[in-house]
Amino acid sequence: MIVQVLRRLVTMAVTLLIISALVFFVIKLPPGDYLTNRIMELRATGEASSVAKAELLIRQYGLDRPVWEQYLIWVGLMPGPVGFSGLLQGDWGWSFEYDKPVADVVGDALWLTLLVNVTAVIFVHLVAIPAAIYSATHRHTIGDAVVTVLGYVGLAVPGFLLALIMLFYANRWFGLSIGGLYDASLTNRPWDGEKLRSLAAHLVVPTLVIGLGGTAAMIRRMRANLLDELAKPYTVTARAKGLPPTRALLKYPFRMSLNPFVADIGNLLPHLVSGSVLVSLVLSLPTVGPLLLESLRNQDQFMAGFILMFVAALTLVGMLISDLTLVWLDPRIRMGQR
Amino acid sequence: MSGLTESRHFVDPAPFAPDERGDTPAGSASAWRLIARKFLRHRLAVAFALVLLFLYALIPFVEMIAPYGQARRDGDFLYAPPQGVHMIHEGRFIGPFVYPYRSHLDLDTFRRDYRTDTGRPQPLRFLCRSDGYDWLGLVHTDLHLVCPPEGGTLFLLGTDRLGRDQFSRIVYGTRVSLTIGLVGVAISFTLGLLFGGIAGYFGGVTDAAVQRLIEIVRSIPELPLWLALSAALPANWSPLLVFFGITVILGLLDWPGLARAVRGKLLALREEDFVQAAELMGASPARLIGRHLIPNFMSHLIASATLSIPTMILGETALSFLGLGLRPPVTSWGVLLNQAQNLAAVQLYPWLLLPVVPVLVTVLAFNFVGDGLRDAADPYN
Numbered sequence: 001m002i003v004q005v006l007r008r009l010v011t012m013a014v015t016l017l018i019i020s021a022l023v024f025f026v027i028k029l030p031p032g033d034y035l036t037n038r039i040m041e042l043r044a045t046g047e048a049s050s051v052a053k054a055e056l057l058i059r060q061y062g063l064d065r066p067v068w069e070q071y072l073i074w075v076g077l078m079p080g081p082v083g084f085s086g087l088l089q090g091d092w093g094w095s096f097e098y099d100k101p102v103a104d105v106v107g108d109a110l111w112l113t114l115l116v117n118v119t120a121v122i123f124v125h126l127v128a129i130p131a132a133i134y135s136a137t138h139r140h141t142i143g144d145a146v147v148t149v150l151g152y153v154g155l156a157v158p159g160f161l162l163a164l165i166m167l168f169y170a171n172r173w174f175g176l177s178i179g180g181l182y183d184a185s186l187t188n189r190p191w192d193g194e195k196l197r198s199l200a201a202h203l204v205v206p207t208l209v210i211g212l213g214g215t216a217a218m219i220r221r222m223r224a225n226l227l228d229e230l231a232k233p234y235t236v237t238a239r240a241k242g243l244p245p246t247r248a249l250l251k252y253p254f255r256m257s258l259n260p261f262v263a264d265i266g267n268l269l270p271h272l273v274s275g276s277v278l279v280s281l282v283l284s285l286p287t288v289g290p291l292l293l294e295s296l297r298n299q300d301q302f303m304a305g306f307i308l309m310f311v312a313a314l315t316l317v318g319m320l321i322s323d324l325t326l327v328w329l330d331p332r333i334r335m336g337q338r
Numbered sequence: 339m340s341g342l343t344e345s346r347h348f349v350d351p352a353p354f355a356p357d358e359r360g361d362t363p364a365g366s367a368s369a370w371r372l373i374a375r376k377f378l379r380h381r382l383a384v385a386f387a388l389v390l391l392f393l394y395a396l397i398p399f400v401e402m403i404a405p406y407g408q409a410r411r412d413g414d415f416l417y418a419p420p421q422g423v424h425m426i427h428e429g430r431f432i433g434p435f436v437y438p439y440r441s442h443l444d445l446d447t448f449r450r451d452y453r454t455d456t457g458r459p460q461p462l463r464f465l466c467r468s469d470g471y472d473w474l475g476l477v478h479t480d481l482h483l484v485c486p487p488e489g490g491t492l493f494l495l496g497t498d499r500l501g502r503d504q505f506s507r508i509v510y511g512t513r514v515s516l517t518i519g520l521v522g523v524a525i526s527f528t529l530g531l532l533f534g535g536i537a538g539y540f541g542g543v544t545d546a547a548v549q550r551l552i553e554i555v556r557s558i559p560e561l562p563l564w565l566a567l568s569a570a571l572p573a574n575w576s577p578l579l580v581f582f583g584i585t586v587i588l589g590l591l592d593w594p595g596l597a598r599a600v601r602g603k604l605l606a607l608r609e610e611d612f613v614q615a616a617e618l619m620g621a622s623p624a625r626l627i628g629r630h631l632i633p634n635f636m637s638h639l640i641a642s643a644t645l646s647i648p649t650m651i652l653g654e655t656a657l658s659f660l661g662l663g664l665r666p667p668v669t670s671w672g673v674l675l676n677q678a679q680n681l682a683a684v685q686l687y688p689w690l691l692l693p694v695v696p697v698l699v700t701v702l703a704f705n706f707v708g709d710g711l712r713d714a715a716d717p718y719n
Contacts, residue, residue: 015557018554019557022554022558023566026566026570027566029567030569030570030572031572152702152705153698153702155648155705156698156702157698158652158659158694158697161675161694164678164684165684165691167681270556270557270559271560274560274561275561277559277561278561278656278660281660292562292565293660293662296566297569311562312557319557
């Protein structure tokens with residue numbers, strides 16, 4: 001088991017490395033970079049001292065070198081002008097836009113992103129599992145039809161629009177402040193009870209919006225799985241020998257139908273993270289979403305690169321956890337045989 | 339016991355000739371006919387397939403259906419609310435007509451107020467002359483299905499910030515929004531067939547490499563990468579080039595699902611008896627692939643492709659909404675929704691949110707049709 005977990009970790013590291021190359025390549029696609037653009041701008045306004053500073057930054061971050069060298073320096077596989085200092089060494093680079101280290105700019109946004117996504121995953125499971133069980137055991141009833149229709153609509157509604165509308169009504173009916181993850185007046189406060197309460201209240205809309213699409217997909221898939229299991233002879237046997245209905249449902253078929261469900265987290269997570277980025281933009285949540293869009297627009301390459309890497313790592317770690325849960329849930333699954 | 343031995347089987351005296359009786363057994367109809375038969379039994383899927391057919395059939399006639407040209411602005415009617423079409427004026431049926439708007443500027447709120455003048459019904463004109471256009475780029479004409487009344491306006495779904503008719507723009511947007519999904523899927527379909535085919539056909543190291551590649555692409559959240567890629571589209575590209583750029587971007591990240599399906603099917607089918615039989619009978623690899631393998635999984639592929647079109651339509655909508663997707667004057671539903679980005683729209687001009695309705699209908703339709711196709715794809719099961 002431990003060997004297999006280690007093997008998975010190594011695979012994950014390799015995957016991350018490849019993703020980092022992809023990410024860096026994509027970010028470097030647009031011609032020029034932040035500093036050269038800035039230098040041209042400064043030259044035009046005639047600020048010689050700032051030009052000197054920007055040129056210093058270019059040399060310090062090796063932006064004058066070939067792209068592949070820049071990449072290796074960024075990851076930390078090659079010594080840059082200041083020695084080995086890249087993602088691997090824990091140096092997340094410099095944000096040119098903010099003129100601060102990326103670590104300082106993203107700060108709280110990292111764990112708030114994590115929080116939003118974890119809440120969404122929990123929400124999806126809390127809603128999807130009971131709904132799917134109900135829908136599968138009450139087949140061809142009005143309740144089942146309602147769940148199915150809601151599921152389809154959930155797939156079709158664009159999240160950003162739903163976010164806007166819900167934000168509007170959350171403000172009108174419950175007096176929640178527009179946007180953000182806590183009331184604006186609490187921004188500079190330490191994390192005390194009031195701020196946490198405000199955070200919880202503000203989490204509702206994003207969680208609903210981000211989770212909706214995933215919930216719909218999960219309900220549909222789990223319902224189909226459960227229906228398959230319910231039709232199998234062992235369920236009939238369990239009922240025939242007199243197990244109470246709830247136990248006959250939860251003990252065997254439910255457990256079996258959970259399998260593909262957990263395995264499906266691999267599909268769910270990228271979607272949730274994607275959705276959270278989009279919804280964060282609309283709701284101006286202090287997560288990495290708005291920072292990503294801004295840094296992409298300004299070619300703030302290290303910041304954009306770091307955020308993309310963070311988002312990818314988040315997804316991969318989530319998948320790893322889901323795989324481990326799967327092994328725990330179903331001892332027949334052998335890791336490493338895939 | 340004696341009862342059983344005495345009972346005799348009923349034997350139909352008529353000769354067995356399945357074809358004459360009309361109910362052909364499953365074995366003799368072609369696979370595609372069976373698929374069609376099974377699909378037609380799925381009422382909802384058929385209904386939505388008709389909706390889609392209707393929408394796609396509209397595409398060539400967009401200019402004719404829209405009462406206004408897509409760039410036509412009316413400075414007197416900014417943010418005008420939707421104008422209702424009525425039939426009965428003062429208890430008398432006079433055919434479809436609208437009441438004209440009288441606009442005046444409210445100096446307290448600095449908003450335009452629109453009052454309906456219910457005294458003057460203005461009948462609509464049908465098959466009439468209005469803004470000119472080049473139909474399919476060939477014939478210059480100015481024929482429209484419906485036009486605003488003489489000297490009046492026809493804003494079925496209201497107007498936007500610049501006084502452009504929302505209904506006409508949604509109709510124009512149909513063209514771009516519906517094609518972008520198809521072109522994107524065509525790209526991802528090609529890539530999926532190629533990669534999946536290579537992996538499934540060669541197996542071994544190639545297979546492992548493609549598998550890893552699929553896993554990597556699948557594990558990256560789409561939207562951030564779409565954002566990064568569309569941010570990389572040069573700013574000096576023409577809107578049309580940007581349109582193609584966005585389509586390629588949407589298609590580029592979608593192929594892993596299809597590739598996986600192709601590979602899985604190829605690997606499973608390779609072991610089937612009929613493939614071995616064909617091989618033993620001397621079928622060439624080309625015949626094997628073209629005659630025996632592809633028809634067997636094509637139906638599945640079409641089903642999965644149908645199910646991935648909604649993702650692309652929603653993706654385009656999201657990108658354009660954020661201002662990183664298509665650029666005006668290209669009009670798509672996402673570009674239209676870009677105007678509804680702030681809360682003022684939700685509160686004051688809710689009709690700006692209406693382009694979401696066609697998005698919803700199309701995505702729902704593709705989902706239902708895709709589900710129906712998927713259920714029908716394996717008619718022998």
